[in-house]
Amino acid sequence: MRREIPLIITAIVGFTYIIQFFVPHWPFNILEGLLTSWMLIIFAFAIWLGALNLLKVSLDKISKRSRDWPYAIITIAGFLMIAIPGFLFSGGRRFQDPGTAFDYIYQNVYSPLSSTMFAMLAFYVASASYRAFRARTKEATLLLLAAFFVMLGRVPIGDVLSSFLPEGYRMSQMADWIMNYPQTAGQRAIMIGIALGIVSTSLRLILGIERSHLGGE
């Protein structure tokens, strides 16, 4: 029964979602919203699982003096630093309201840290591009050429350099052509494959053929 019940629930919910897409009549029209609400409630409660696990793993590391245990202290300190002001020091307001301690930490600690991580992406793009654009094979050379035209076509100097070419063949127009035709065609082919993969996987889950996510064969 440990596996059968989840399989039955999966099948019922899966078929319900399919039916409600095609049947606008009551009660099917409210089922999507209802199930989504249930899902959100479960997700909201599940956050405690994660939070408690984080604390447990970190405390274990500290108590056992495992490798890199000082990082666990920082993790716990960070956790408490944001949770305690949020719960206790909002001054009768909602914890996200401007001016609360939580908001102060969010604006002055969390946001800059997130932005820093995102900004690092620029450097990673440069290093990954440097490796990807080495013309080692025919395919890599094509990729390099396409990237060359697209990158130059996206900046004004591209058109300046190709101004001797007739209208329609300049860098920006070639970049547009690459993005609108070969790139779009390739991306659509991938999207079609993904859509079919999703249908196939969903069907396997609904019919109970795929059970490995439940810990089965």
Place this chain on the structure above:
Amino acid sequence: MRFQPIGKTLTCNGIARFTFKGIGLGIARDSSIIRFAPVLSFLILAIFQIIPSQAAIPEDPAFGYPAPPANVVAKDIPNDAGKSIIINWDLSPDDIKENKKFIGYEILRSTSSDTGFVIIGSATAGSSQLSDNETVDGVFYYYIVRAVMGSMFSESPPAGPAASSQQWFHLGRINTLIALLVISISIVWYIERAKKGEKLFIRKIAGLEAVDEAVGRATEMGKKIFYVPGTQDMDNVQTIAGVTILGRVARLTAQYETPLEVPVSRSLVMVTAREVVKEAYLNSGRPDAYSDSMVYYLTDDQFGYAAGIEGLFVREKPATVFYMGAFYAESLILAETGNSVGAIQIAGTAMPAQLPFFIAACDYTLIGEELFAASAYLSKEPKLLGSLKGQDFGKLCILLAIMLGVIIQTSGLYDFTKLFIVR
């Protein structure tokens, strides 16, 4: 002298409007009339003073009534759950951009055609449609659309009766149903064939062939394997596919006694992944090697998660990293860090925007559908392999539809794209 009335003679609430053109030309061609020019000029000016042209905006409130909207039609919104009627109308001739006085439309409703109309909504100038979403199914309603210009308004005749009702099938989605049935039937059919023992050919997927090699490498080096199941929750089919593959990888790590770590960003993924890894170790006869601490939660936050994993990679220097699931901007941050510590990396995602990053930074990448095929491919289970063949049949159908579409659309015989519109 010729006066040429242009366009229409409009009547709005009993007020006639006329516009003339070509007056000057008519006078110039009739030389005998030049003598009377001053008198005629006076008369023409007088006419234009008292009769406004069609384009002019009247200043006098007596002439400020807008023309009412025409062709008001009220009907039940098709393919819905009832309780809605849609009202369409042709714009009032006064509803033009230049007419700054025109405010918009008010929609009035009644259950009787002649009395009891109350305002139920309004629409801005230029709008020709409004949905009444507060109807009672089966009750007949009449609608009046009122054009409002300044403080003046004029009303259309009552339209209707119209009653809302709910439908049992969404006719605008019949094409989706057909496609779903064709693909589903082909998948089930191939599964049945596979169950009967028919050998099905599945092309080699390099990224999945390398799973054994990647786990073996970590075993030889005595280093950890990290498995990252994406940043989305269990309601995302990519996460489910990722967790499914985790089961296969965990079985290998259990057999080779290779340390495995699964940092996750969602609590429910943690619970599911634990169950999957535990079961894999149990099935491999190594329940003692399993520990709950192999699968742990970091944070729900996208970049916090990326930072956490980056730190783990740099400190632990894993030999192998798997990225299987849904990723966003963190994909390249993770993959580049993994690359920098010299790990062999296998990625799989169905996020088209992240695929180039994984391809650039990882050794093997499962592109889109290959992620969903991985579980079947690794298990070699006939039932699962059958579903892959069904998927291929779906691709064949789409390929044929594209070719047919190109021919039909190019020849101009029929608008083939209409068949694929989903409402």
